[in-house]
Amino acid sequence: MRYHFDFAWLGEYYPMLIKGVGITLELTAVGAVFGIALAIACAWARALGPRWLRLLIVPYVELIRNTPFIVQLFFIFFGLPGIGIKLGEMPAANLAMVINLGAYGCEIIRAGIQATPRGQFEAGASLAMTPFQTFWHVILVPSLQRIWPALSSQIIIVMLGSAVVSQIAAEDLTFAANFIQSRSFRAFEAYFVSTTIYLLLAIILRQLLSGLGRVLFPRRSVR
Amino acid sequence: MIQFTTWDILRNLLYATRWTILLSLVSFIGGGLLGMVLLYLRTGRRRAARIFVKYYVELFQGTPLLMQLFLAFFGLGLFGIDVPAWLAAGTALILWSAAFLTEIWRGCVESVVKGQWEASASLGMGYAQQMRHVILPQALRVAVPPTVGFSVQVVKGTALTSIIGFVELSKAGTAITNATFEPFTVYGFVALIYFALCWPLSKSSQMLERKLNVAHRNH
Numbered sequence: 001m002r003y004h005f006d007f008a009w010l011g012e013y014y015p016m017l018i019k020g021v022g023i024t025l026e027l028t029a030v031g032a033v034f035g036i037a038l039a040i041a042c043a044w045a046r047a048l049g050p051r052w053l054r055l056l057i058v059p060y061v062e063l064i065r066n067t068p069f070i071v072q073l074f075f076i077f078f079g080l081p082g083i084g085i086k087l088g089e090m091p092a093a094n095l096a097m098v099i100n101l102g103a104y105g106c107e108i109i110r111a112g113i114q115a116t117p118r119g120q121f122e123a124g125a126s127l128a129m130t131p132f133q134t135f136w137h138v139i140l141v142p143s144l145q146r147i148w149p150a151l152s153s154q155i156i157i158v159m160l161g162s163a164v165v166s167q168i169a170a171e172d173l174t175f176a177a178n179f180i181q182s183r184s185f186r187a188f189e190a191y192f193v194s195t196t197i198y199l200l201l202a203i204i205l206r207q208l209l210s211g212l213g214r215v216l217f218p219r220r221s222v223r
Numbered sequence: 224m225i226q227f228t229t230w231d232i233l234r235n236l237l238y239a240t241r242w243t244i245l246l247s248l249v250s251f252i253g254g255g256l257l258g259m260v261l262l263y264l265r266t267g268r269r270r271a272a273r274i275f276v277k278y279y280v281e282l283f284q285g286t287p288l289l290m291q292l293f294l295a296f297f298g299l300g301l302f303g304i305d306v307p308a309w310l311a312a313g314t315a316l317i318l319w320s321a322a323f324l325t326e327i328w329r330g331c332v333e334s335v336v337k338g339q340w341e342a343s344a345s346l347g348m349g350y351a352q353q354m355r356h357v358i359l360p361q362a363l364r365v366a367v368p369p370t371v372g373f374s375v376q377v378v379k380g381t382a383l384t385s386i387i388g389f390v391e392l393s394k395a396g397t398a399i400t401n402a403t404f405e406p407f408t409v410y411g412f413v414a415l416i417y418f419a420l421c422w423p424l425s426k427s428s429q430m431l432e433r434k435l436n437v438a439h440r441n442h
Contacts, residue, residue: 003301066375066421067414068382071393075410078400082407156285163287167386174289187297195290202285 009184010193013176020176021197027090027172028159028205031097035158036151038098039105040140046106047113048135057106064103070164072096077168093165093172101158108150112143145217152209156202163198173197227403236412239395244420246381246391249313251374254320261325266332268350276325283322289383291315296387312384320377327373331366332358368432375421375428382417392416 042061045053064072076099077092087095116139124134144151166175177194181187261279264272283291295315299306335358343357385394396413400406 062422062425063414063418066379066425067417068379068393070382070385071396071410071414071417074393074396074406075414078406079410080407082405160285160287163289164383164386174287177290177293181297188294188301191290191293191297195286195294198287198290199282199285 005189006186007189009180009186013180013184016176016180017173017194017197020171020173021201023170023172024159024162024201027093027097027162027165028155030094031101031158031162032155034098035101036105038102039109042102042106043109043113044135046110048131061103061106064100065107069096069100069161070167072100073164073168089168089170092168093162093170097158097162101154104154105151108147108154109143112147113139115146116143148213148217152206152213155209156205159205160198160202229408232399232403232405232409233412235399236392236395236416239390240392240416242391243378243381246312246316246384246389247378250316250320250381251377253313253317254324257317257321258324258328261321262328262332265325265329280322280326283319284326288319288380289386291319292383292387308384308387308389311387312389316377316380319380323373323376324370327369328366331362334365335361364435367435368428371424371431372428375424378420378424379417
């Protein structure tokens with residue numbers, strides 16, 4: 001192997017990498033917040049919603065969970081303009097990530113809800129809570145606490161999966177790496193550096209999410 | 224200009240689907256074999272090997288599969304060989320699958336209670352015998368549903384190989400879109416074909432979980 005590694009390009013191109021990290025984090029934050037909101041709405045609809053809504057949620061969740069993210073992204077970005085819905089690259093990337101996390105999150109939260117004993121609903125009702133209050137305070141919050149580790153993992157998977165949005169020219173970290181390798185011809189080094197950044201982001205995000213879990217769900221005896 | 228009928232689109236997509244299926248099989252089987260070796264090291268008695276596999280898994284689970292594909296594509300090129308897309312795709316997907324399968328199976332081996340190890344050790348069994356006669360028969364029951372479930376991730380993972388130029392279902396979708404200017408129909412079909420491949424696997428994973436009833440055995 002007579003290859004000389006060269007990282008001299010870092011001096012010139014590091015602002016691009018930083019900007020890319022910013023976009024990746026922005027996509028992840030938007031995806032996580034709205035994705036979890038969608039997941040909660042879907043989990044509510046599946047548990048307590050009207051029948052027609054329940055019948056819609058199941059195919060949505062199954063369709064998203066059984067197709068690749070990149071195909072979902074291409075369908076939104078390239079396919080939807082075919083029927084008159086045009087989205088820019090960032091809105092399309094955001095929408096794809098929200099829809100994706102919404103489906104996985106719905107399934108994760110549903111598992112938490114199913115683990116809630118039936119008597120909890122009745123206990124809530126006997127305290128004169130409305131069905132929505134019972135859902136929120138008695139069912140949802142303890143369920144979220146239970147499944148928070150799984151949901152955190154899914155958010156990290158979505159963050160790593162967002163590397164694909166570079167394919168529709170959203171200027172995330174992978175886009176920066178692609179750009180740098182095409183200019184500096186240092187492909188391996190560019191991808192090596194960006195992969196390391198992704199690894200660090202994943203490690204930091206995991207710590208942040210577990211800290212957030214401790215803040216959102218202070219110690220309460222649930223089980 | 225050639226006119227594409229809907230049937231032409233579907234036929235060409237199905238034609239490309241065989242490469243998705245082939246790559247999925249190679250990745251899953253190759254990843255499974257490598258995963259078994261890594262599992263042996265991860266649960267074995269040598270500390271250095273355990274730590275190595277632990278970081279291997281962390282590395283592959285903590286970085287995007289797309290980056291792994293790029294690194295395989297350009298990394299193999301550093302050795303001065305001309306890397307065809309299928310070689311980079313297969314290498315990266317095998318290494319990636321092995322990491323996930325090792326982690327899944329480690330959980331299954333560890334779900335067998337410690338007393339079983341001690342009981343079999345007290346019968347004078349060595350590590351290989353313990354695994355073969357006591358631990359694996361119990362761990363396999365737990366392992367089947369999540370392993371089948373992971374095969375869905377492998378099929379979906381192959382879609383990313385289109386980016387490094389491997390011609391499979393997604394890449395065919397892009398190519399046919401460029402020829403027909405009907406992205407809605409083409410990507411709709413692409414999604415449905417992936418669904419047709421993945422959904423039966425997802426469902427059988429769920430059914431196996433219910434049948435083997437491993438989730439609720441101890442409750």
